[in-house]
Amino acid sequence: xxxxxxxxxxxxxxxxxxxxxxxxxxxxxxxxxxxxxxxxxxxxxxxxxxxxxxxxxxxxxxxxxxxxxxxxxxxxxxxxxxxxxxxxxxxxxxxxxxxxxxxxx
Amino acid sequence: xxxxxxxxxxxxxxxxxxxxxxxxxxxxxxxxxxxxxxxxxxxxxxxxxxxxxxxxxxxxxxxxxxxxxxxxxxxxxxxxxxxxxxxxxxxxxxxxxxxxxxxxx
DNA sequence: CGATAGTATGTCAGATACGACATACCTGTC
DNA sequence: GACAGGTATGTCGTATCTGACATACTATCG
Numbered sequence: 001x002x003x004x005x006x007x008x009x010x011x012x013x014x015x016x017x018x019x020x021x022x023x024x025x026x027x028x029x030x031x032x033x034x035x036x037x038x039x040x041x042x043x044x045x046x047x048x049x050x051x052x053x054x055x056x057x058x059x060x061x062x063x064x065x066x067x068x069x070x071x072x073x074x075x076x077x078x079x080x081x082x083x084x085x086x087x088x089x090x091x092x093x094x095x096x097x098x099x100x101x102x103x104x105x
Numbered sequence: 106x107x108x109x110x111x112x113x114x115x116x117x118x119x120x121x122x123x124x125x126x127x128x129x130x131x132x133x134x135x136x137x138x139x140x141x142x143x144x145x146x147x148x149x150x151x152x153x154x155x156x157x158x159x160x161x162x163x164x165x166x167x168x169x170x171x172x173x174x175x176x177x178x179x180x181x182x183x184x185x186x187x188x189x190x191x192x193x194x195x196x197x198x199x200x201x202x203x204x205x206x207x208x209x210x
Numbered sequence: 211c212g213a214t215a216g217t218a219t220g221t222c223a224g225a226t227a228c229g230a231c232a233t234a235c236c237t238g239t240c
Numbered sequence: 241g242a243c244a245g246g247t248a249t250g251t252c253g254t255a256t257c258t259g260a261c262a263t264a265c266t267a268t269c270g
Contacts, residue, residue, distance in 0.1 A: 211270105212269105212270090213268105213269090213270090214267100214268085214269085214270105215266100215267090215268085215269105216265105216266085216267085216268105217264100217265080217266075217267100218263100218264075218265065218266095219262100219263085219264070219265090220261105220262085220263085220264095221260100221261085221262085221263105222259105222260090222261090223258105223259100223260095224257105224258085224259095225256100225257080225258070225259095226255100226256080226257070226258085227254105227255085227256070227257080228253100228254080228255070228256080229252105229253100229254090229255100230251100230252090230253095231250105231251090231252090232249100232250085232251085233248100233249085233250085233251105234247100234248075234249070234250095235246100235247075235248065235249090236245105236246085236247075236248090237244100237245090237246090237247105238243105238244090238245090238246105239242105239243090239244085240241105240242085240243085240244105
């Protein structure tokens with residue numbers, strides 16, 4: 001596990017100390033978190049590519065800038081539900097969402 | 106929209122009266138529900154193919170038989186989060202989950 | 211250095227999802 | 241018909257998620 005991924009996981013609200021601590025995460029838990037990070041990254045990419053601000057996206061989604069920021073950082077308080085709904089609302093297709101999820105870590 | 110899909114949507118807790126009512130669903134909402142139904146179907150397929158009962162699956166997931174039933178029927182009280190976590194716990198890969206989501210309706 | 215625009219972080223009340231339980235509904239088998 | 245194994249439906253207390261707000265950080269520009 002490289003430092004970048006570790007810090008992303010920590011940012012996502014998951015306690016990641018040393019290697020032993022990390023091993024407390026089961027395979028499914030790790031897969032779920034990476035899946036969430038992939039969706040979060042895709043959301044940010046979509047926004048940036050369209051030249052939108054978090055505030056603008058928040059307005060479109062009927063949410064707030066702070067929640068959009070948390071979505072993009074895959075904060076622990078953000079569900080996959082919210083990420084998927086948001087992506088679809090912003091114009092991503094179901095197929096695109098599936099591909100983002102399927103893409104290998 | 107055929108009757109089968111209509112009844113599945115209704116079963117999922119979504120009000121679906123006549124065609125006009127249905128049109129109140131936005132494209133994203135419809136996509137989200139179909140995505141959820143696809144995951145639910147896949148969960149049931151997985152369970153049946155392994156010859157498991159809902160009670161057995163519930164034990165594995167640390168949940169209850171009733172919730173597994175609701176998951177398989179894509180009940181409105183079930184989140185995509187729960188469906189995805191459950192599929193991963195039952196042994197599906199992130200790639201498989203993505204493919205289920207990406208598959209066209 | 212302000213000042214402005216954008217993003218990140220912390221907190222909270224209200225909303226939603228959760229596991230659990232009870233109970234109803236099948237569909238066989240005897 | 242009665243029982244049994246499996247699945248569906250309804251409800252409830254609690255836990256988690258959500259939008260909102262305040263506020264802090266980080267540029268970039270003049």
